[in-house]
Amino acid sequence: QQAKSKKTEFTPLQKNRILSLLGPGEMISFSKEKRSFAELESTLTIQRKKDIREMYEDSRENLLGKLERTITEFFVDMGFLEVKSPILIPFEYMERMGVGEDKKLSEQIFRVGDNMCLRPMLAPGLYNHLRKFDNVLPDPVRIFEIGPCYRKESDGNSHLEEFTMLNFCQMGSNCTRDELEYLIKELLDFLGIEFEIAEDSCMVYGDTIDVMHKKMELSSAVVGPVPMDMDWGVDKPWIGAGFGLERLLKAKHDFKNIKRAARSESYYNGISINL
Ligand code: ATP
Numbered sequence: 565q566q567a568k569s570k571k572t573e574f575t576p577l578q579k580n581r582i583l584s585l586l587g588p589g590e591m592i593s594f595s596k597e598k599r600s601f602a603e604l605e606s607t608l609t610i611q612r613k614k615d616i617r618e619m620y621e622d623s624r625e626n627l628l629g630k631l632e633r634t635i636t637e638f639f640v641d642m643g644f645l646e647v648k649s650p651i652l653i654p655f656e657y658m659e660r661m662g663v664g665e666d667k668k669l670s671e672q673i674f675r676v677g678d679n680m681c682l683r684p685m686l687a688p689g690l691y692n693h694l695r696k697f698d699n700v701l702p703d704p705v706r707i708f709e710i711g712p713c714y715r716k717e718s719d720g721n722s723h724l725e726e727f728t729m730l731n732f733c734q735m736g737s738n739c740t741r742d743e744l745e746y747l748i749k750e751l752l753d754f755l756g757i758e759f760e761i762a763e764d765s766c767m768v769y770g771d772t773i774d775v776m777h778k779k780m781e782l783s784s785a786v787v788g789p790v791p792m793d794m795d796w797g798v799d800k801p802w803i804g805a806g807f808g809l810e811r812l813l814k815a816k817h818d819f820k821n822i823k824r825a826a827r828s829e830s831y832y833n834g835i836s837i838n839l
């Protein structure tokens with residue numbers, strides 16, 4: 565029967581290998597495929613090597629690095645101060661963020677030694693900077709950070725255990741929902757990514773404004789103040805939003821899996837490098 569239809573049967577392992585070798589926009593119908601596994605693998609491998617060499621000739625820039633630079637330029641131009649706070653933080657910060665009570669998030673934290681952890685979010689560092697800059701910078705205080713965050717995750721297509729967060733925030737005057745939505749729209753229009761606003765809630769902040777691309781959350785945004793501010797020595801209104809850079813890349817390039825956008829030794833700019 566197989567000889568009659570000339571169709572190739574692929575093992576699950578072979579299917580995964582072929583899928584990993586497809587270009588970001590490419591599709592394949594295994595049920596209609598007539599080429600053998602070896603033929604297909606060799607054709608795709610040649611194409612992907614060509615893709616990587618083209619990237620080398622054209623720009624030599626890494627998508628994740630480039631996106632961080634692009635967003636940094638955007639916020640610096642908008643009057644936000646670029647900050648870089650520690651990635652290795654006291655676990656006590658997370659208890660102060662209220663994740664001690666939020667069982668789900670507290671179980672997702674990578675602990676380091678007895679007292680430290682890898683940050684799962686940028687808020688603690690930003691809280692400390694807002695407090696320190698309150699009597700230094702002009703009103704409203706505008707700051708942002710972009711950098712690695714870590715969470716133990718189980719499910720697939722849009723979650724990484726090591727990802728890159730952007731969190732911008734403003735404290736003082738004009739901290740309205742309109743201003744927050746304006747900044748989100750300016751950013752996503754600048755990046756050329758379509759989005760919709762939805763309402764949600766979370767344990768840490770209560771009500772959130774979620775920014776969605778199709779079914780995927782790009783960002784959770786909050787209009788402060790919130791009761792927790794007291795524990796961080798912050799006593800003014802604020803607005804802020806956290807975005808995942810790999811999710812922005814997944815949306816922009818229509819990657820089927822966020823792994824294509826991650827810090828990785830398997831993909832370069834969304835292209836397999838197991839060639
Ligand atoms: P989700 O519900 O999708 O797990 P979250 O609501 O827990 O996400 P937030 O705490 O709101 O995530 O983090 C802000 C943003 O950081 C998210 O909107 C998302 O873009 C990004 N992000 C969060 N967790 C991950 C992850 N594990 N991998 C990649 N990006 C993430």
Ligand code: 9VF
Binds near residue numbers: 691692694803
């Ligand atoms: C919204 C997502 C509390 C004034 C220092 C900044 C925000 C971002 C929510 C993020 C989080 N909050 N991952 O706070 O901008 O913290 O859950 Si501030």
Ligand code: MG
Binds near residue numbers: 766781783784
């Ligand atoms: Mg969220």
